Amino acid sequence: MPNDIAREVEKLADELGIDRKRSIGEVAKELKVEAHVIRFWEEKFPQIKPEIGAGKRRYYYNKQFKVLKKIKQFLYEEGYTIAGLQKLLKKRKLNNYKDEDLDTILEVEFSEQEKAQLLAEKNQENFALEDFIISKTNQKIDDNLKMQLFANLKNAKQKLEKLKSLFV
Structure with a gap:
């Protein structure tokens, strides 16, 4: 009221x-x-x-x-x-x-053309943001994969050194 x-x-x-x-x-x-x-x-x-x-x-x-x-x-x-x-x-x-x-x-009022243009720009901004997020996610995955590979290589090296010590 x-x-x-x-x-x-x-x-x-x-x-x-x-x-x-x-x-x-x-x-x-x-x-x-x-x-x-x-x-x-x-x-x-x-x-x-x-x-x-x-x-x-x-x-x-x-x-x-x-x-x-x-x-x-x-x-x-x-x-x-x-x-x-x-x-x-x-x-x-x-x-x-x-x-x-x-x-x-x-x-x-916005014309249909103006609305479509603004929507396209908004979608373009959203796609750019999605691409950025995906690239950062992929980078993290790549980093995690590298860490895992490094750990596997380190483990394999330790096993080889152990095996080598048996023959020396």
């Missing part, structure tokens, strides 16, 4: 053009992420420019909050990588939008 009221107040404030100022803690709580995640997104998406107040406190206005919500949606719910989302935003920005229109860029 309180969340419904808060949403209604926020919707009304948006309609009236009232820009609400939120602290990073409030934003983190509403987005259900840690504050350090929001600061990390600021580094990755320079269009997110919070107001820095006294004591270096960060404050976000409605437009920035909407952008952060959209970024969270793409990363957490739709499974995009930061790199993939950055590429898409860069491409869209070059084609249609100004830098400060990040919220508009994020609001526009």
